[in-house]
Amino acid sequence: MRIVFKTDYMQDIRPWKDGHQLSLYLILLALVVVAPWILNDFYLGELTNVLIWAIAGLGLMILTGHTGQASLGHAAFLAMGCYANVILLEQGVPFVLAFPLAGLITGIVGALVALPAMRLHGIYLAIFTMALSILVDDIIVLTEPWSGGVSGKYVGPVSLFGLEIDRWGTPWAFYWLVLGVTVAVTLGYINLLRSPMGRSFIAVRDSEVSAQAMGVDVARTKTMSFGLSCMVTGWAGALMGLYATVFNNETFTVIISIQLLMMIVIGGLGSIHGAFLGAVVIGFLPQFLSISKEYVGMVFGGSSVAIPGLEVGVFGLILIAFILFEPMGLYGRWLKIRTWFELFPFYRKDMFKRQKSYLKTERLR
Amino acid sequence: MSLLEFENVTLKFGGLTAVNDLSFEVEEGEVFAIVGPNGAGKSTVFNLISRFYDPYAGRIRFDGHDLLQVKPSGVAAYGVARTFQNIELFDHATVLDNLLVGRHRHRRTSLLSELFFTPSVKKQELQNRHVVEEIIDFLDLQPYRDKMIAGLPYGVRKVVEVARALATEPKLLLLDEPASGLSVEETTDMRWWIDDIRRQMGITVLMVEHDMGLVSGVSDRVLAMADGAKLALGTPAEVQSDPAVIEAYLGRAA
Numbered sequence: 325m326r327i328v329f330k331t332d333y334m335q336d337i338r339p340w341k342d343g344h345q346l347s348l349y350l351i352l353l354a355l356v357v358v359a360p361w362i363l364n365d366f367y368l369g370e371l372t373n374v375l376i377w378a379i380a381g382l383g384l385m386i387l388t389g390h391t392g393q394a395s396l397g398h399a400a401f402l403a404m405g406c407y408a409n410v411i412l413l414e415q416g417v418p419f420v421l422a423f424p425l426a427g428l429i430t431g432i433v434g435a436l437v438a439l440p441a442m443r444l445h446g447i448y449l450a451i452f453t454m455a456l457s458i459l460v461d462d463i464i465v466l467t468e469p470w471s472g473g474v475s476g477k478y479v480g481p482v483s484l485f486g487l488e489i490d491r492w493g494t495p496w497a498f499y500w501l502v503l504g505v506t507v508a509v510t511l512g513y514i515n516l517l518r519s520p521m522g523r524s525f526i527a528v529r530d531s532e533v534s535a536q537a538m539g540v541d542v543a544r545t546k547t548m549s550f551g552l553s554c555m556v557t558g559w560a561g562a563l564m565g566l567y568a569t570v571f572n573n574e575t576f577t578v579i580i581s582i583q584l585l586m587m588i589v590i591g592g593l594g595s596i597h598g599a600f601l602g603a604v605v606i607g608f609l610p611q612f613l614s615i616s617k618e619y620v621g622m623v624f625g626g627s628s629v630a631i632p633g634l635e636v637g638v639f640g641l642i643l644i645a646f647i648l649f650e651p652m653g654l655y656g657r658w659l660k661i662r663t664w665f666e667l668f669p670f671y672r673k674d675m676f677k678r679q680k681s682y683l684k685t686e687r688l689r
Numbered sequence: 690m691s692l693l694e695f696e697n698v699t700l701k702f703g704g705l706t707a708v709n710d711l712s713f714e715v716e717e718g719e720v721f722a723i724v725g726p727n728g729a730g731k732s733t734v735f736n737l738i739s740r741f742y743d744p745y746a747g748r749i750r751f752d753g754h755d756l757l758q759v760k761p762s763g764v765a766a767y768g769v770a771r772t773f774q775n776i777e778l779f780d781h782a783t784v785l786d787n788l789l790v791g792r793h794r795h796r797r798t799s800l801l802s803e804l805f806f807t808p809s810v811k812k813q814e815l816q817n818r819h820v821v822e823e824i825i826d827f828l829d830l831q832p833y834r835d836k837m838i839a840g841l842p843y844g845v846r847k848v849v850e851v852a853r854a855l856a857t858e859p860k861l862l863l864l865d866e867p868a869s870g871l872s873v874e875e876t877t878d879m880r881w882w883i884d885d886i887r888r889q890m891g892i893t894v895l896m897v898e899h900d901m902g903l904v905s906g907v908s909d910r911v912l913a914m915a916d917g918a919k920l921a922l923g924t925p926a927e928v929q930s931d932p933a934v935i936e937a938y939l940g941r942a943a
Contacts (some may be wrong), residue, residue, distance in 0.1 A: 333818040336785065337811065512804045519803035519810055520789075520796040520817075523782075527790045530779035537739055537773075538857060539765030539794035548800065594781060 339514045356503060360496035368495050374607035375502045376563045381587050381599035382509055383556030388585065389594040390522065391549040392529030394446065396581050397453030398557050400460040403576035405430045405558025406565035407464070407471055410479045419482040419489075427559040434554020438547045457578040464573035476572025479565055491567055502563055509556055513596055516552075525549050579636070586643050592653025601654040605642070610635055652676070690753065692717045692861060692893050693738070698747030700733060700917075707733045708744070709917040715861070720887050720894045722904045724928070725914035726937060731897040732774055733917075735863050738895075739771055740764050752860060765794045768860035772850040772867065774897075780839045784830060784849055785821065787838060791856030792817040821856055828852050828882065844875045851882070855890070862886060864896035868903050876903055883907045905929070913937070 328335065328342050340346040360368055384398050409426035413419060437456065444452050464471045471477070481490035489497045516522040524545050527535035532542050565571055583606055591602025613635060650657050656676070664671040691714035700708040708730045715721045723731045736742050737749060740761040749756040751767055759767070770791070779787050795817070798810045825834055828848050833841060838849065847867065854862055867883070868876045880903050886892050887907075898904050904911060905925035913920040913934045921931040928934055 333815050333822075336818065337814050515804050515806040515810075519806065519814065520793055520798070521800050521803050523786055523790050524793055526782050526786065527779050527793075530781055531777045533741070534773060534777035534779070534853075535790070536741075536761045537765060537771050537777075538790050538853070539762055540790070541760070541762040552800075 337518060339518065353507070357500075360499055365495050368499055370607065370611060372495070372499045372502050372567065374603050375499075375506045376560055376567060377587065377607050378600045378603035379502075379506055379509055379563065380557055380560035380584055381591065381603050382513055382596065383553050383558075383560055384584050385588050385593075385596070385599045386513070386516075386525070386556065387549050387553035389588055389598065390517070390529060391525040391546060391553075393441075393546060393549065394450045394585070395453040395553075396450045396578070396585060397456035398553075398584050399576040399578060399580035400453075400456045401430050401434055401554045401557040402561035402564060402580065403460050403464065404433060404554075405561030406571060406576070407477075408558065409562035410477055410565055411470055413479065413482065419484050423559070423562055426562045427555045430558025430561070431551045431555030434557075435547050435551035437554075438550030441550070442543050442546055454578060454581065457576075457581045460576065461573050472572065474573055476570055476575075478570050480569070482566065489566075491569055498566070502567075505559055505563065509559070510596060517596075521545075521548065583639065586639060588653075590642060590646050590653055592655030595653075595655045597655040597658070598653050601658075605654070606639075609638065609642075613638060691715060692752055693895065694748070694750040695734075696748040696750070698737065698749060699745045700730075700737060700742055701745045707917050708737065710747070711914075711917070711919055712747075713912050713919065713922060715893060715895050717860075717893055718887065718891065719909040720883060720896070720907050722908035722911045722925075723895070723897045723914060724899070724901070724904060724911055725920070728916075729914040730917040731914060732865055734914075735771060735865050735897065738764070738769060738863060765857055765859075768858075769863065770854035770857040770859035770861070771863035772847075772854050772865055774865040774869070776843075776846050776850055778838045778846055778849060778853070781837065783835050783837055784825075784833045784841075784852075785835060787849060787853050788821040788824060788856045789817055791853040792820065794857055820858065824852050824855050827855075827885070844871055847871060847875075847879075851879075855886070855892075859892060861893045861895060864894060864898075866897055866899065868898060868900045876900060879903065880906050901925075901929070 330336065340349065355362075356371075359371060363371065380398065380402060383401075384395060387393050387395055387398075405426045408429045409422055412422035412425055417425070441449055441452055465473050467473075481488050481493065483489065484501065487497055488494060489501055491498045516525075524535065524540045525548075527538065527540050528542055528545050528549075535545070536542055561576070568575065587602035587606045588598055589602070590605050591600065592598030617631075617634075646653060652659070660676055663675065693715040695711055695713050698708055698711045699706065711730075711734070723734060725731050733742065737744055738751075738756065740756065740759065740763075744757070751764075751769060754767055756764065756767075779790060782790075796813070798807075798813055803810050825831060828851065830845075830848060830852055833845055833849070838846065841849070847870070851862075851864065851867065854864075864883070868879050871879060883894055883896070883903075884907055887894055894907075896904075896908070908925055910923065911925050911928040912922045913928050913931065915937040920933045920937055921928045923931075
């Protein structure tokens with residue numbers, strides 16, 4: 325076990341613990357940057373998909389994992405980002421402007437939505453946001469002149485600084501675009517967490533009463549969190565649109581919202597790692613299922629008929645298993661495994677068991 | 690002018706009068722204790738100062754400001770910090786992060802600059818950590834600074850709450866039963882700390898406490914309350930020998 329001897333405040337402010345940890349992340353970054361030379365187009369496309377999901381997961385993680393506000397409506401913001409981006413592109417706005425604007429618009433709308441949502445807690449907020457997600461389908465149909473309604477929209481290649489980014493023609497360029505956004509969002513997230521705003525999010529999540537007593541304006545903080553969360557989700561939506569190339573009112577269903585929430589629960593709430601680990605599960609699971617179904621068919625001679633609801637069913641099972649056996653998610657499991665090796669042979673069984681809290685102050689007002 | 694002034698404050702919950710025409714002043718630099726039987730309205734006084742409740746009548750002034758004009762989150766900005774009877778820490782954050790939340794009222798940076806962690810944010814962070822580390826040193830919290838609150842024993846949590854309140858660099862510190870649930874040694878520690886907070890840091894302390902040993906040991910003046918109203922106000926010895934106080938605690942002699 326490496327023990328870091330702290331002699332400087334910067335050691336707590338820096339996002340990495342020590343040089344060793346930093347080098348591991350730099351190696352990981354180098355690997356994903358050179359991925360287009362290592363992977364074939366199919367797997368590169370899958371990796372791109374995972375990264376897009378990870379961005380969406382980071383968006384929801386800000387709101388649910390760090391501010392404690394459950395949202396079952398983030399597909400609505402994915403849709404908004406996607407449509408905003410494409411409509412701006414159609415108006416002749418260059419991609420380099422349209423893309424950030426799409427996120428910004430979604431963020432502002434998200435903050436506005438937060439104003440009525442502010443008064444809701446827990447399950448009620450989840451229901452409110454879920455209603456949003458269901459509504460967005462109808463809104464897209466109703467605003468047919470701009471959104472294309474049921475027949476949907478098509479988005480072709482975009483160009484960025486003269487480089488043609490085509491999801492099919494130049495998958496590597498699209499991959500790097502997505503990777504760039506992922507890295508930027510992740511760095512922003514890290515910075516958020518080590519500055520006062522991010523800490524006030526956590527304060528609101530853990531105890532609104534004492535956050536208030538410390539001078540944190542709870543309503544404003546929640547609005548900020550909603551805004552930031554929706555902005556990031558909007559970017560993910562814009563990328564999702566470019567990735568899918570065709571989409572309509574049924575692309576961003578409430579199922580996507582639920583999958584997003586499941587993703588960050590499986591990954592581990594309240595950690596940046598969790599969003600990525602969850603995205604890997606959500607992104608690869610459909611491929612994994614279809615590959616294993618083929619394999620089962622080959623070995624046992626079953627048919628290759630599609631089983632309806634298989635994917636959703638397996639997702640559900642995984643989620644239940646996680647909530648029962650590993651509420652801290654994949655990242656929590658990883659922490660435990662790492663601690664086991666670090667402390668070997670002194671790891672105790674209940675080391676990560678937390679006493680939740682002593683008697684809480686009853687809700688004031 | 691007193692630091693904190695309660696002027697004929699009344700608070701009613703429906704038919705129940707929780708605080709009844711209460712007036713008192715807390716002077717700068719003193720340790721002021723509020724005692725009284727359960728349900729006397731002691732914590733309600735704190736929640737009034739924190740603006741969690743709106744009084745039915747009366748005025749509350751702090752340091753020349755009308756407290757009733759500010760939002761609950763604005764009270765800290767004037768320099769009032771508090772702890773809670775039932776410990777309200779941020780359970781899934783480290784001790785250090787809890788204390789850093791206490792620095793929130795000194796935040797001068799915008800969200801945008803924080804997202805890019807500009808040099809000004811970094812400067813502010815270094816300053817915040819400087820203050821917080823001093824407090825960790827002062828309250829002997831070094832062994833716990835990187836630990837999650839959710840794993841800490843009760844006694845330590847109590848101290849962390851005091852530390853978090855101190856991190857706001859307040860003028861007035863409200864301690865809601867700082868010694869409840871603490872062992873005899875921990876209570877003694879708490880007593881010296883309260884003394885040091887007043888003497889070294891020059892912070893005025895207003896506390897609610899049941900432990901009469903602690904109250905008479907540190908406080909300059911004591912307010913005794915029963916049923917939301919003032920019973921007696923004076924030095925600890927005066928209040929303890931006041932017939933009305935004895936009656937409220939022990940009942941009338943048959």
